[in-house]
Amino acid sequence: xxxxxxxxxxxxxxxxxxxxxxxxxxxxxxxxxxxxxxxxxxxxxxxxxxxxxxxxxxxxxxxxxxxxxxxxxxxxxxxxxxxxxxxxxxxxxxxxxxxxxxxxxxxxxxxxxxxxxxxxxxxxxxxxxxxxxxxxxxxxxxxxxxxxxxxxxxxxxxxxxxxxxxxxxxxxxxxxxxxxxxxxxxxxxxxxxxxxxxxxxxxxxxxxxxxxxxxxxxxxxxxxxxxxxxxxxxx
Numbered sequence: 001x002x003x004x005x006x007x008x009x010x011x012x013x014x015x016x017x018x019x020x021x022x023x024x025x026x027x028x029x030x031x032x033x034x035x036x037x038x039x040x041x042x043x044x045x046x047x048x049x050x051x052x053x054x055x056x057x058x059x060x061x062x063x064x065x066x067x068x069x070x071x072x073x074x075x076x077x078x079x080x081x082x083x084x085x086x087x088x089x090x091x092x093x094x095x096x097x098x099x100x101x102x103x104x105x106x107x108x109x110x111x112x113x114x115x116x117x118x119x120x121x122x123x124x125x126x127x128x129x130x131x132x133x134x135x136x137x138x139x140x141x142x143x144x145x146x147x148x149x150x151x152x153x154x155x156x157x158x159x160x161x162x163x164x165x166x167x168x169x170x171x172x173x174x175x176x177x178x179x180x181x182x183x184x185x186x187x188x189x190x191x192x193x194x195x196x197x198x199x200x201x202x203x204x205x206x207x208x209x210x211x212x213x214x215x216x217x218x219x220x221x222x223x224x225x226x227x228x229x230x231x232x233x234x235x
Contacts, residue, residue, distance in 0.1 A: 001027045001062060001076070001151045001183055003048070008057035010043050010207075017043040018207045021057070025152075027181040030174060032194040034187075035204035041187035042081075044204065045154045048185065049079040061152065075103055078150030080141050080158055088130035092121055092140055095129060099144050107147055115143040119169055134161040142170055153177060155186040159193060171197055 003025040010018040018040045025031065033041050046052045048059060050066050059066040061073050079085075086095055096112045116122050119139040129137065138161050145153060158170060174184050174197065188194050195215070203211035 001181060003152060003183060004060040005048075006058050006060075008044075008047060008059065009055050010040075010047060010052070011055045016207055018047070021207075021209055023202070023209065023212070025183050025185065027183060028178050029200055030178045030184045030198045031186065032188065032191075032198040032201045033185055033204065034189075034191065034194075034201060039204040040207040041204055042156055043207075045079065045081075045156050045185065045187055048152070049077050049154050050074050051079070076151045078145040078148065078153045079156075080138070080145065080153070081156040086129050086137055086140060089128065091126050091128055092116060092132075092143075093125045095140065096144060096147060100147060103148050105148060111147065115146045116140075118146065119143045120165065135163055135166055138162055139166055139169070142173060146173065151182045153182060153184050155184070155188075157188055158186070159188060159190045167193075 003023075005021055005023040008018055008021040008023075009016065021044065033044065035041055043052070047054055048066075061076065064073055066073055087098065090098065093112060093116065096115060100107050100112070113122070113125065116125050119142050121136065121139055121143065124132070124136065129140065132140065138158060153174070159167060162170060174186075178184055178199070186194065186198070198215060200214045201211065202209055
C-alpha cells in the first residue's frame with residue numbers, strides 16, 4: 001500500500017489549517033504525527049479519511065484518487081478518534097454486525113464474538129453502547145477495525161481514553177497491522193509512548209510540516225531530535 005499527498009491545503013474561512021503539505025507513506029510505516037494544539041494534525045487525519053474536502057491538492061491511495069461518497073478506496077481506511085462513530089442505541093455485538101454489513105465483509109458470528117473477547121468486551125456483548133465509558137467505546141472501535149481489516153489506519157489521540165491493558169491491546173494491533181504491510185498514522189501528545197512504537201515522525205506547525213524523519217536506530221538520538229524540534233514548534 002502507498003499513500004501520496006500532493007500540495008494539500010485546507011482553509012476554514014480565512015484561516016488556513018494546512019498549507020501545501022506534501023507527504024508519502026509506504027507499506028509498513030507507523031508514523032507519529034506531532035505538534036502543538038492547532039497545528040493541523042486532526043485536519044490532516046480527517047482529509048486522509050475523506051471526512052472533509054481539501055481546499056486544494058490531492059490524495060492518492062495505491063495510485064488512485066481518494067474520492068468521496070462511496071469510493072471503493074475508502075473501504076481500506078479506518079479512523080479512530082475521541083468521538084467514536086458508534087450507534088449508542090445498539091449493543092456492542094449489533095454495532096459490529098452493522099459495520100460488517102456496511103463494508104460487505106463476510107464474517108461469521110463467532111468472529112464477531114472473538115473480536116469482542118480480544119478487546120475485553122465479551123461480558124458486555126449485549127449491553128447498549130450508550131452505557132459504555134469512553135475507554136470501552138475505544139475498545140469497541142478497535143474490535144471494529146480488527147474485523148474490517150483496513151490497510152490505512154488513522155488515529156487521533158487514542159491514549160487519552162484507554163487504560164493500561166487497553167493501550168497494550170491497541171499497540172499490539174498496530175504493530176501487527178504494520179507487520180502485514182498496513183500504514184498507521186497517529187496524532188498524539190504522548191511522545192514517550194509513541195517513540196517505542198513508530199518508525200517515523202512528523203511534526204506539524206501552523207499547518208506546515210517542519211520535521212519528517214525516520215526513527216533512528218538509537219532511541220537517544222531520536223529523543224534528541226524531538227527535543228530540538230518540539231520547542232521550535234511550540235513557539
